[in-house]
Amino acid sequence: MGKYVLKRFGAALLSLFIIITLIFCLLRLMPLEGYLGPNVDKLSEEVIHAKLAAKGLDKPVPVQLFNFYRNLARGDLGKSWIYRENVDIVKIIKPKIKISAKLGAMAMALSLIVGIPLGATMARSKGKWPDKLGTGFIVFLQAAPSAVYFLFIQMYATKGTGLPMLYNDSKPVSWILPIISLALPSIANYGMWMRRYMVDQMNQDYVKLARAKGVSNKAVMMKHVFRNAFVPMVQTIPSSLLFTIMGSLYVESIYSVPGMGGLLIDVIQRQDNTMVQALVLIFASVGIIGLFLGDILMVLVDPRISLTGKEESR
Amino acid sequence: MSKLFKKGAVMEKAAEGMADQLEQALKNSLPDDLTPEQTAELTPDRFEFAEFDDTLAEKTGYSSYSYWRSTFRAFWNNKLARFLLIALLLLILFTVIQPHLPGQRPPAQIYDFPDGTVMRNLQPSKEFWFGTNAVGQDLRSRVWSGTRMSLFIALIVAISDNVIGITIGILWGYVRKLDALLTEVYNIIDNIPRTIILILISYILRPGMWTMIISMCCVGWLGMARFIRNQILMIRDRDYNLASRCLGTSTRKIMFRNLLPYMVSVIMLQTALAIPSVISDEVFLTYCGLGMPKNIASLGNLVEEGRKMMMTSSRYQLIFPALVVTFITVSFYLIGNTFADASDPRNHV
Numbered sequence: 288m289g290k291y292v293l294k295r296f297g298a299a300l301l302s303l304f305i306i307i308t309l310i311f312c313l314l315r316l317m318p319l320e321g322y323l324g325p326n327v328d329k330l331s332e333e334v335i336h337a338k339l340a341a342k343g344l345d346k347p348v349p350v351q352l353f354n355f356y357r358n359l360a361r362g363d364l365g366k367s368w369i370y371r372e373n374v375d376i377v378k379i380i381k382p383k384i385k386i387s388a389k390l391g392a393m394a395m396a397l398s399l400i401v402g403i404p405l406g407a408t409m410a411r412s413k414g415k416w417p418d419k420l421g422t423g424f425i426v427f428l429q430a431a432p433s434a435v436y437f438l439f440i441q442m443y444a445t446k447g448t449g450l451p452m453l454y455n456d457s458k459p460v461s462w463i464l465p466i467i468s469l470a471l472p473s474i475a476n477y478g479m480w481m482r483r484y485m486v487d488q489m490n491q492d493y494v495k496l497a498r499a500k501g502v503s504n505k506a507v508m509m510k511h512v513f514r515n516a517f518v519p520m521v522q523t524i525p526s527s528l529l530f531t532i533m534g535s536l537y538v539e540s541i542y543s544v545p546g547m548g549g550l551l552i553d554v555i556q557r558q559d560n561t562m563v564q565a566l567v568l569i570f571a572s573v574g575i576i577g578l579f580l581g582d583i584l585m586v587l588v589d590p591r592i593s594l595t596g597k598e599e600s601r
Numbered sequence: 602m603s604k605l606f607k608k609g610a611v612m613e614k615a616a617e618g619m620a621d622q623l624e625q626a627l628k629n630s631l632p633d634d635l636t637p638e639q640t641a642e643l644t645p646d647r648f649e650f651a652e653f654d655d656t657l658a659e660k661t662g663y664s665s666y667s668y669w670r671s672t673f674r675a676f677w678n679n680k681l682a683r684f685l686l687i688a689l690l691l692l693i694l695f696t697v698i699q700p701h702l703p704g705q706r707p708p709a710q711i712y713d714f715p716d717g718t719v720m721r722n723l724q725p726s727k728e729f730w731f732g733t734n735a736v737g738q739d740l741r742s743r744v745w746s747g748t749r750m751s752l753f754i755a756l757i758v759a760i761s762d763n764v765i766g767i768t769i770g771i772l773w774g775y776v777r778k779l780d781a782l783l784t785e786v787y788n789i790i791d792n793i794p795r796t797i798i799l800i801l802i803s804y805i806l807r808p809g810m811w812t813m814i815i816s817m818c819c820v821g822w823l824g825m826a827r828f829i830r831n832q833i834l835m836i837r838d839r840d841y842n843l844a845s846r847c848l849g850t851s852t853r854k855i856m857f858r859n860l861l862p863y864m865v866s867v868i869m870l871q872t873a874l875a876i877p878s879v880i881s882d883e884v885f886l887t888y889c890g891l892g893m894p895k896n897i898a899s900l901g902n903l904v905e906e907g908r909k910m911m912m913t914s915s916r917y918q919l920i921f922p923a924l925v926v927t928f929i930t931v932s933f934y935l936i937g938n939t940f941a942d943a944s945d946p947r948n949h950v
Binding site for chain 1: 785788789792796800801804805832861881884885890904908912919923926935
């Protein structure tokens with residue numbers, strides 16, 4: 288186990304390094320005006336040069352990259368240039384991550400509680416009306432543009448129930464609608480995959496054997512089908528949980544939640560390259576760590592997955 | 602060896618033919634207790650010995666099963682999918698011929714009242730079926746021209762996803778030396794959230810139609826390539842491929858003749874599902890301000906414009922484009938899934 292974890296950890300670190308370097312170099316390809324705000328044309332050569340030097344941008348790219356890594360090792364992501372000038376990036380995003388992660392974790396709990404039983408019920412009644420109803424629900428949630436149905440939820444739910452329209456950190460009542468909106472797409476996702484995995488399992492020979500032995504339908508479903516179908520679901524849970532810190536662009540802007548959702552777009556539009564760099568770094572590492580944790584969790588849940596054998600293609 | 606094989610096959614055929622004959626004979630045989638009318642029918646020539654029939658003996662147990670015909674029949678039996686397919690084809694046909702119909706307005710034209718004020722945010726009426734937008738343009742012609750634009754983008758992205766995904770997937774699965782490298786590349790790209798890649802590429806290049814297409818192509822091929830690779834790993838070492846290789850078939854021919862036909866149904870499914878995801882990506886990118894230029898109508902632009910009108914009485918500006926988006930995406934989803942079910946031979950009766 289230890290060796291496997293170590294090997295996977297090394298691979299994760301390597302891909303993280305490649306991603307960061309790639310993004311760093313890509314962002315250096317952008318025109319320099321982006322770094323200096325809107326009034327570049329009016330500045331003289333010396334001022335431009337001084338400004339670039341102050342930000343360490345006059346050095347060659349490898350040196351900049353090295354400096355970036357050295358600061359990163361100290362937990363310093365650098366300072367924002369334009370979004371909030373000369374404020375530490377860590378300071379800017381810390382409170383935002385807290386809010387997004389709080390809402391996201393609750394939404395995820397809700398979507399697991401609703402989505403998994405939904406998928407299980409649909410699989411048990413395959414081809415009958417609960418299955419058809421659920422499929423319709425899932426197809427609609429996945430296919431209709433979420434930017435649009437979130438708006439309708441906000442409009443009609445606030446009218447119908449009197450819930451507050453905007454998010455307020457100190458009033459938990461105002462969290463309900465954002466959480467429901469956040470949960471809906473993942474309910475559809477969990478429901479769809481749970482149904483598909485369970486239907487796959489139901490056609491397996493061991494299920495037929497269990498039925499032939501006379502095991503009751505409920506026991507077959509709970510003890511055999513559900514447990515086996517849940518294993519592939521487990522793999523995605525850590526990364527979904529970690530990705531909640533990314534926030535949701537649509538939901539957070541509709542309810543004006545001061546979270547991470549719109550931040551990346553915002554700093555991109557203002558061309559704040561250090562912020563873009565830091566955010567992409569965070570999100571990419573979250574993805575890699577999530578995958579790593581998911582693989583390990585799957586091994587823990589399913590004893591049949593061997594650690595020493597050849598890695599199974601996902 | 603070959604002689605033995607041939608002989609076996611002939612005997613098998615003969616046995617099948619005899620079984621066939623026997624079955625027919627049993628069918629034609631009559632029950633024991635006969636009515637007088639039936640007895641009258643029993644003419645003496647029905648009691649003659651049957652000769653061994655060579656043509657019947659050659660008859661094999663061949664059924665006229667055709668994969669594609671059965672697939673389409675299974676698809677066609679689903680009423681909802683049939684309806685959506687026809688409706689979708691009509692919609693696509695309509696968006697293509699709409700500019701050539703008489704009495705259509707150009708989508709970029711701004712309309713004024715006779716007194717010179719601009720016709721802003723007019724509610725749907727006889728004159729403007731879908732109303733006008735905040736700039737005073739006819740929303741109906743914008744919706745159709747936007748649909749045309751978005752479908753065009755979706756088509757290009759779906760085709761290039763297919764080409765890139767299939768090529769890389771086949772190489773990935775078939776060429777052992779490339780496996781480790783491509784797995785690493787895949788892991789790296791797949792680990793970064795799709796939205797971040799979309800945003801980053803649109804940011805680095807200049808926003809516009811081709812930037813959007815390029816960024817979507819960069820993430821779109823992943824799913825297809827992985828699927829093709831897994832399929833190929835499964836069927837690469839089956840006996841018929843081994844035999845083919847022993848007979849000296851070139852690698853290229855094995856890839857395209859032996860492996861690819863197995864995956865046609867899945868490729869069609871992926872293509873059908875790529876189109877809705879491209880449209881929703883376009884809406885997303887426009888929302889981020891990285892989409893098409895504002896003056897060009899596309900479904901993303903229209904939804905984004907309408908979204909700002911949601912809380913006012915001009916809600917129709919969101920509803921019309923959103924309805925079109927929802928219809929297109931839902932129908933592609935359902936058609937794709939029904940087709941995938943239909944292409945599974947276990948569902949062929």
